[in-house]
Amino acid sequence: MxxxxxxxxxxxxxxxxxxxxxxxxxxxxxxxxxxxxxxxxxxxxxxxxxxxxxxxxxxxxxxxxxxxxxxxxxxxxxxxxxxxxxxxxxxxxxxxxxxxxxxxxxxxISSAPRPPSVMVAGMDIADLHHYLLKLPPDYRTVLVLRFLNDLSYEETAQVMGKSYAAVRVLQHRALAALRALMERGEG
Missing domain, CATH: 1.10.1740.10 (RNA polymerase sigma factor, region 2, helix turn helix motif)
Known part of the structure; x- marks a missing residue:
């Protein structure tokens, strides 16, 4: 075998x-x-x-x-x-x-109930997920692929059909938008 x-x-x-x-x-x-x-x-x-x-x-x-x-x-x-x-x-x-x-x-965004809580880097994963759902689709996709699925910039670019540079810019903007949502407490 x-x-x-x-x-x-x-x-x-x-x-x-x-x-x-x-x-x-x-x-x-x-x-x-x-x-x-x-x-x-x-x-x-x-x-x-x-x-x-x-x-x-x-x-x-x-x-x-x-x-x-x-x-x-x-x-x-x-x-x-x-x-x-x-x-x-x-x-x-x-x-x-x-x-x-x-x-x-x-x-x-679906209005279905949130999953059970799990902690990731000191943050409740359900809360993190809730913030992700508030982001535009491309921002959400780049963050999920890069950080949750641990794809490289090149791999993420291939999956998204974008250039390496576009993915880097998109990730930067997505992180800034996520940070702003979290600071405002819009969850």
């Missing part, structure tokens, strides 16, 4: 493309939490984020055979794009339930 955690992503993807469920499970183990954090960083309902994470990986299982790194983007970018598309679908469904037909902005 292979030690899955030692196998590079490229090999896991190739095995999963051939139908190897254990390889796909390892892909989930590597990326599932990051995708959940990304999704949860845009909505305020933990159960919806969990369900959407499952949807993302079911979609990945169905479409993995189409993925070719040499022809396309790095795997993690492909996966985040699936997650972003799932967010767009989620907000369309939310609008539909409210009887509206316009496609909502990915930054819309």
């Amino acid at each position: 292979p030690e899955w955690h030692k196998i590079p992503d490229e090999e896991l993807i190739a095995l999963a493309q051939k139908g190897n469920r254990e390889a796909f499970e390892e892909i989930y183990n590597r990326y599932g939490e990051a995708i959940y954090r990304y999704l949860y960083g845009h909505i305020s309902h933990a159960q919806d984020a969990e369900d959407m994470t499952a949807d993302v990986f079911m979609n990945l299982w169905r479409t993995l055979g189409q993925y070719r790194e040499k022809d396309r983007v790095p795997f993690y970018v492909y996966l985040y794009r699936i997650a972003r598309n799932r967010l767009v679908d989620y907000f369309r469904q939310q609008k539909g339930r409210q009887g509206e037909t316009d496609t909502p902005d990915i930054g819309e």
Whole structure:
């Protein structure tokens, strides 16, 4: 039995493309939490984020055979794009339930209850999440990818479809906006 955690992503993807469920499970183990954090960083309902994470990986299982790194983007970018598309679908469904037909902005805030409290750097994670939801979508995305998912500037730029410099500026502005919200106590 292979030690899955030692196998590079490229090999896991190739095995999963051939139908190897254990390889796909390892892909989930590597990326599932990051995708959940990304999704949860845009909505305020933990159960919806969990369900959407499952949807993302079911979609990945169905479409993995189409993925070719040499022809396309790095795997993690492909996966985040699936997650972003799932967010767009989620907000369309939310609008539909409210009887509206316009496609909502990915930054819309759900009024669902906040998750249980966890402390991060002395701050309640639920409070931090509440502040993040008040930021514009690009600000929220850059902070989630950079600090919660620990992506580099280059990786974040690829996921967001922006330049390295644009991500640095966006991060600076996002941190300033977050700091201002927190100082004003707008949570």
